Amino acid sequence: MKDELVKALALDGHVRIYIARTTDMVQEARDRFDMGPIATDALGRTLSVASIMGGMLKSDKEMLTISINGHGPIGSITVDAYSNGNVRGFVSDPHVDAPSVAQAVGTEGTLTVIKDLNMVENFTGTVELQSGQIGEDFTYYFTLSEQTPSAVSVGVSTDANGKVEAAGALVLQMMPDATDTDIRIVEHVVEGLKPMSTIIKEYGDTDMSQLARDLFEDAQVLETTDIHFSCPCSKERTKGILMTLSKDEIQQMIDDDAGCEVTCNFCNEHYQFTKDELEAILEEMNA
Structure with missing residues (x-):
């Protein structure tokens, strides 16, 4: 069915x-x-x-x-x-x-x-x-x-x-x-x-x-x-959301938590970003 x-x-x-x-x-x-x-x-x-x-x-x-x-x-x-x-x-x-x-x-x-x-x-x-x-x-x-x-x-x-x-x-x-x-x-x-x-x-x-x-x-x-329950979220899209934050906020995540987890409200999918990944995002923002 x-x-x-x-x-x-x-x-x-x-x-x-x-x-x-x-x-x-x-x-x-x-x-x-x-x-x-x-x-x-x-x-x-x-x-x-x-x-x-x-x-x-x-x-x-x-x-x-x-x-x-x-x-x-x-x-x-x-x-x-x-x-x-x-x-x-x-x-x-x-x-x-x-x-x-x-x-x-x-x-x-x-x-x-x-x-x-x-x-x-x-x-x-x-x-x-x-x-x-x-x-x-x-x-x-x-x-x-x-x-x-x-x-x-x-x-x-x-x-x-x-x-x-x-x-x-x-x-x-x-x-x-x-x-x-x-x-x-x-x-x-x-x-x-x-x-x-x-x-x-x-x-x-x-x-x-x-x-x-x-x-x-x-x-x-x-x-x-x-038809299906389907959410277009992805880690790449979540990265784009993180890049809308300020550089100071990204740096604080690196300093305080050595990474972060982002949860999609619509499907409850969890996306993990390590310290290295956040530092790479910060470098991309600085560029």
Whole structure:
């Protein structure tokens, strides 16, 4: 069972369908940050919708960043998504203790999407959080900020040991030429949906394009893409970040610690730099 993103059309092209199975990527995020079940659920839901939103981008030069902060105990949720559906992300408190995702996230805040469309200025859309449940908040975002009536279903299921059993998301979007009949059909489909994590479990190893066909008889699958938790960080890129520090700061790392460790916030990868490597960076800066 591999993670995948499916894009399809239905009802004579009046409805766009996006389906993401994200079990492995959510498990990787859970493992990288040693997250508890509520943090895994909250971040997993956001990663799942973000993968779909990344897949909506037009060019591989584009990306987007999602930031959710409802001033709840989990703090902020930050996720980057790319046009191939790959994502990376983290939460402020990976070990948050709360009864539910909504109570962990809170509702006294906003959901913000910043799209880097490779233009002079980025597109930014911000909406007030509606429930902190993630799915409902993205439904509100699509409808208000992007003026695209949408239905969003998202879910993450973990077992007693914290292992991710199933994760995924479904987004249905009405096209501008959708009729009243199309809208009623979509509403009927949404009303009959099982929880998304249950759907992912039931389909098992089945290609998720089958779900599109099961939801709509005339569904036409446009594309199926493998998706992953993926971070473009590297030691070379981290070196570039170190070179933005002052020479005095680099020298202090050499004198005080004989090296340093840099951790990527987005994937928790650790990069070690020895005293000799820092001295080489300092020489490069002096040159």
